[in-house]
Amino acid sequence: MEKKTYLVGDTIFKEGEPGEHAYLIKSGEVKITKLDGNEQPTTIAVLKKGNIIGEMALIDDHPRAASAISLDHTEVMVISKEDFQARLKKSDQVIGLLLQTFTQRLRAEANKAVNK
Numbered sequence: 001m002e003k004k005t006y007l008v009g010d011t012i013f014k015e016g017e018p019g020e021h022a023y024l025i026k027s028g029e030v031k032i033t034k035l036d037g038n039e040q041p042t043t044i045a046v047l048k049k050g051n052i053i054g055e056m057a058l059i060d061d062h063p064r065a066a067s068a069i070s071l072d073h074t075e076v077m078v079i080s081k082e083d084f085q086a087r088l089k090k091s092d093q094v095i096g097l098l099l100q101t102f103t104q105r106l107r108a109e110a111n112k113a114v115n116k
Contacts, residue, residue, distance in 0.1 A: 002078040006070035019057020028074025034066040036114040
């Protein structure tokens with residue numbers, strides 16, 4: 001896996017973009033935002049070391065559901081879509097179905113949170 005560093009305020013990925021990578025946060029903090037009905041970003045999470053971001057787009061092949069912005073000097077390990085898919089194929093089929101289900105639910109909940 002490739003290591004990448006982001007500075008404060010750097011955009012790691014944007015809502016609506018295709019997802020080609022997921023990221024394992026090794027240090028720092030990342031803000032996850034989603035556009036509300038007025039096209040204003042709403043923070044839905046702040047994630048730290050040990051969290052994975054950007055995985056949903058790799059699971060369901062839909063565009064990014066949210067944006068990720070570095071709040072700190074942040075170091076991540078980059079997981080390619082190909083590597084992720086290869087790992088998923090080696091796992092039990094039930095795991096893949098669970099991930100699909102969880103991803104659908106997360107997307108729905110994130111949409112509800114910003115459209116209140």
